[in-house]
Amino acid sequence: MSLRHAVLGLLARRPSTGYELARMFDLSLRSAWHAKHSQIYPELAKLEELGWAEVVSRGPRGSKTYALTDAGHSELRRWLVEVPPDRGQRNEGAVRLFLGQLLGPEDRRAVFERDVAYVEQEEAELRALRDDLDPDEPFAAQVDLGLRINAVLLEWLREQASRD
Amino acid sequence: MSLRHAVLGLLARRPSTGYELARMFDLSLRSAWHAKHSQIYPELAKLEELGWAEVVSRGPRGSKTYALTDAGHSELRRWLVEVPPDRGQRNEGAVRLFLGQLLGPEDRRAVFERDVAYVEQEEAELRALRDDLDPDEPFAAQVDLGLRINAVLLEWLREQASRD
DNA sequence: GTTGACATGTAACAAGTTACATGATTGA
DNA sequence: TCAATCATGTAACTTGTTACATGTCAAC
Structure with a gap:
């Protein structure tokens, strides 16, 4: 598991409310992790119960800003x-590439073209972000x-x- | 979700027993998906209940070989x-890279060196496999x-x- | 005969998603 | 005042993991 450590990491970057964390999962980490608020708040x-984070301020709409404690920082560092990282996690994209080889030429081309379009769009977003x-x-x-990984993937796709 | 479709895909490659599927998840798909037998058998x-697979033969040790039905093939194709692929799944490695930037120079270097060692080893395995x-x-x-993605990753790592 | 690979299953638990539910504040 | 966004929470369900449990067959 490790939503726990992902949250710990985001809080290390800056103290945040649950709502802000949910947005960071959607935006900065979007392609690496997607956590719902329904999981974030209990986490x-x-x-807090573990003593790794605490509420450091309360805002207007009942919002609670959490920050790491010292114990939280050292737990994050320890992790x-x-x-050792958990390699070999689910990767639907890779499974699809693997299985895509089973399709007939027409379907296969359609699927690869869809992927090309997606990766091109992601590339544009990353470029904008970098700039x-x-x-x-x-x-x-x-x-x-x-960007570098996208470029390799795009070339391969x-x-x-265009194979056959 | 989609252990369902991963299993469907493996069965499309060749009819298999649950035990064989578990091994394929460990070997061919190891870096893309890891499913335990305790999940595979119920799946x-x-x-079978959905009519997408059926037992086509029974072996010596109580083994049951499953194969896709026509309905199973068309469901796989449909999927x-x-x-649309579910992009943006959990990727612990990416989260670690993202958070690794928070570490002090020494810890950061140690972590990157560990990753370099891992990717080098994976590269060797992939090369052997390709040959x-x-x-x-x-x-x-x-x-x-x-191999191409590994090469890019290795260079970046x-x-x-060596930064600093 | 005993070890190791083959082979299947269930139960208890942990993690993650979807749906439900509520309310405050800001800006048009 | 109405809509959008901010903001938090719970309940029911699905998915995935760990641990338990059992039995067969081949080779040494």
């Missing part, structure tokens, strides 16, 4: 450094990796789509 | 072609994509590890 409660970013911001390196 | 029962494969086999294209 924040649990983080990042000491816990908005200070290149020294650590996050810029991430976006750059995304085009080769596949 | 096979459900596929691959008509159901075993007939280059015309559709699966070879998949392996090739894996090395840049990050």
